[in-house]
Amino acid sequence: MEIGGIIAYLVSLAIAAGIYAIFCMGLNIQWGYTGLFNIGIAGFFCIGAYTTAMITTPAPTGVYAKYVHQLFGFNMPFIFGLLGAAVICGIVAFLIGIPTLKLGEDYLAIATLGIAETFRLVFNNEKWLANGARGLTGLPQPLQKLLEDWFDLAPRYYNYIYLIIVIIIMVLIYMLIERAIRSPWGRVLRAVREDEVSAAMSGKDIFRFKMQSLVFGAMVMGVGGALFAHYTKAISPGMFTPLYGTFIIWVMLIAGGSGNNKGAILGAYVIWTVWIGTQLLTNLLPYTLKARGPYIRFLVIGVLLEVILIWRPQGLLGEEKKVSTMRDKDST
Amino acid sequence: MIELIVYGLVHGSIIALGAIGLTLVFGIIRFANFAHGDLMSAGAYIALFLVTGLFSWLGIPDSNFGPLSFGWRMLFAFPISMLCVGFVAILLDRILYQRLRRKGSGSVMLAISSLGAAFIIRMLLLIFWGADSLFYKPGLLRHALELPLGIKIRPDQILIVIVVLLLITLLHLFLQNTKLGKAMRSMADNMELARISGIDTERIIMLTWGIGGALAAAAGMLYGIDVLLNPYMGWNFLIPLFAATILGTIGNVYGALVGGLVIGVVQQVSTAFLLPTYKPAVAFIIMILILLIRPKGIFGGSSK
Numbered sequence: 250m251e252i253g254g255i256i257a258y259l260v261s262l263a264i265a266a267g268i269y270a271i272f273c274m275g276l277n278i279q280w281g282y283t284g285l286f287n288i289g290i291a292g293f294f295c296i297g298a299y300t301t302a303m304i305t306t307p308a309p310t311g312v313y314a315k316y317v318h319q320l321f322g323f324n325m326p327f328i329f330g331l332l333g334a335a336v337i338c339g340i341v342a343f344l345i346g347i348p349t350l351k352l353g354e355d356y357l358a359i360a361t362l363g364i365a366e367t368f369r370l371v372f373n374n375e376k377w378l379a380n381g382a383r384g385l386t387g388l389p390q391p392l393q394k395l396l397e398d399w400f401d402l403a404p405r406y407y408n409y410i411y412l413i414i415v416i417i418i419m420v421l422i423y424m425l426i427e428r429a430i431r432s433p434w435g436r437v438l439r440a441v442r443e444d445e446v447s448a449a450m451s452g453k454d455i456f457r458f459k460m461q462s463l464v465f466g467a468m469v470m471g472v473g474g475a476l477f478a479h480y481t482k483a484i485s486p487g488m489f490t491p492l493y494g495t496f497i498i499w500v501m502l503i504a505g506g507s508g509n510n511k512g513a514i515l516g517a518y519v520i521w522t523v524w525i526g527t528q529l530l531t532n533l534l535p536y537t538l539k540a541r542g543p544y545i546r547f548l549v550i551g552v553l554l555e556v557i558l559i560w561r562p563q564g565l566l567g568e569e570k571k572v573s574t575m576r577d578k579d580s581t
Numbered sequence: 582m583i584e585l586i587v588y589g590l591v592h593g594s595i596i597a598l599g600a601i602g603l604t605l606v607f608g609i610i611r612f613a614n615f616a617h618g619d620l621m622s623a624g625a626y627i628a629l630f631l632v633t634g635l636f637s638w639l640g641i642p643d644s645n646f647g648p649l650s651f652g653w654r655m656l657f658a659f660p661i662s663m664l665c666v667g668f669v670a671i672l673l674d675r676i677l678y679q680r681l682r683r684k685g686s687g688s689v690m691l692a693i694s695s696l697g698a699a700f701i702i703r704m705l706l707l708i709f710w711g712a713d714s715l716f717y718k719p720g721l722l723r724h725a726l727e728l729p730l731g732i733k734i735r736p737d738q739i740l741i742v743i744v745v746l747l748l749i750t751l752l753h754l755f756l757q758n759t760k761l762g763k764a765m766r767s768m769a770d771n772m773e774l775a776r777i778s779g780i781d782t783e784r785i786i787m788l789t790w791g792i793g794g795a796l797a798a799a800a801g802m803l804y805g806i807d808v809l810l811n812p813y814m815g816w817n818f819l820i821p822l823f824a825a826t827i828l829g830t831i832g833n834v835y836g837a838l839v840g841g842l843v844i845g846v847v848q849q850v851s852t853a854f855l856l857p858t859y860k861p862a863v864a865f866i867i868m869i870l871i872l873l874i875r876p877k878g879i880f881g882g883s884s885k
Contacts, residue, residue, distance in 0.1 A: 286692065351876075354688070363865035367861070496697075500697075544704045545704070548700075551698075
């Protein structure tokens with residue numbers, strides 16, 4: 250492979266890991282700071298991706314309408330897709346939170362798992378909604394038209410632009426979460442995580458704080474799902490499996506360090522690199538075993554998770570001590 | 582419709598068998614074991630290895646029992662696979678969950694660990710057998726008996742219900758009449774009290790895993806005999822299993838039996854109106870309804 254190819258490869262790796270980092274931060278709000286056990290990330294992934302697809306693509310007309318069915322098609326700009334994905338994911342999270350957040354943490358886990366599987370089934374089977382198992386294609390990529398027309402940017406260089414967009418959004422989300430988590434609101438979340446009873450005795454409405462955290466995290470995941478959809482330009486229900494959509498994100502967050510946003514980003518990049526790296530290794534396998542390569546790679550990831558849980562449960566970075574931003578100002 | 586209810590009872594009895602193991606683990610070891618469905622798959626595939634591999638090598642005849650779709654090979658494979666998976670479950674506890682318990686990790690950490698175990702088991706099945714659906718007896722014509730009311734049922738399915746009832750009766754006798762069974766029940770009631778009364782809790786935990794794993798293996802094999810084998814079958818069972826467990830109140834063996842049958846029947850009847858692929862979603866909707874109306878299940882006290 251010549252050098253340009255390697256760089257293009259690294260760029261695509263960095264985009265994918267950046268999108269995963271956003272999911273990790275969303276999960277970090279829920280699990281890392283509040284102790285909410287969400288194992289249906291794939292569901293929010295899926296909803297986010299489909300929402301933006303339906304907002305940004307035009308409704309099929311003419312001969313296409315015969316083959317492609319979709320409920321909506323607003324043909325709106327990328328940014329509305331991102332916002333729409335966040336809003337819809339937030340609403341879904343709110344609805345799941347109602348029956349489950351007053352119960353033990355396991356119930357939320359089972360319910361989110363169920364919702365993820367249910368959404369996948371619905372998108373797979375209901376052709377009128379979003380073209381069934383074949384999914385939606387032709388998602389626009391932000392700024393692409395503009396850059397091509399004005400700056401003559403060749404399509405093969407577009408990924409550099411997309412990487413910048415992903416990193417900007419990642420940094421914005423990071424700053425937003427850091428800000429929120431250092432506020433009094435963030436302190437209540439951690440109090441809820443550490444000891445629900447004593448937080449309730451201090452007069453905090455546990456249910457409301459948990460709900461806010463669940464919805465906030467889900468909205469971040471929605472943005473991640475939307476970014477993913479515009480990156481691949483085509484989505485189908487088969488992409489949002491528990492393996493790629495949920496499990497690997499948990500491994501990333503735990504590897505990086507729950508309760509630490511830098512850890513969430515680091516974990517996403519480290520685990521995604523391991524994941525891609527193992528692909529290079531399984532490519533060396535003899536031809537007959539190559540088809541089983543992905544399974545071997547996921548086996549490695551699974552074993553890695555168990556090893557981390559037993560020997561380094563705090564992850565690479567561990568939880569950062571969060572102090573109010575006000576305190577620094579007072580002391581100086 | 583009556584036919585669908587009968588099929589639902591067959592399917593539900595398989596769910597019940599899985600849910601009983603799940604509810605025992607949930608009630609006694611106190612965490613949601615997300616690997617339970619994959620223990621079912623493991624049981625089914627171990628039996629497949631025995632039936633099509635080892636036993637044909639040993640020269641055990643491949644003939645069927647009368648109208649059933651299996652013979653001596655399956656009869657031997659069934660208990661062996663149950664033992665193996667019971668052992669696997671104990672091994673997982675020794676390697677993973679016990680260490681986490683000793684470190685004082687919360688139940689969520691154990692649940693995440695079990696999620697990892699679930700993926701590890703499934704990936705091993707996929708590595709060895711691939712993703713295609715398999716059968717214990719490929720290409721076998723399976724005749725149905727005609728019962729009154731126009732119900733068509735395969736002899737296998739009648740046997741499945743009998744096997745499930747037999748296993749549950751054995752478990753009932755064990756829990757009610759033996760010292761170990763009583764110790765298990767007391768641990769489900771109150772872990773601390775059980776420990777103070779001199780019950781060796783680690784030993785009971787091992788026993789719980791053994792029983793839970795063996796029942797899961799039985800459920801997986803029965804599903805394999807009834808329908809087919811697929812590495813994802815256990816994962817697809819997970820939501821019905823949890824729905825049955827919650828419906829029947831966590832920790833309640835008889836509740837899990839009732840819950841399993843209810844979920845099975847509702848799932849099967851729903852196919853009259855919905856695509857059959859929606860079965861897991863139907864189980865999920867039932868579960869959400871229970872959580873809204875009666876979160877402690879039908880055998881739990883009123884909520885709060």
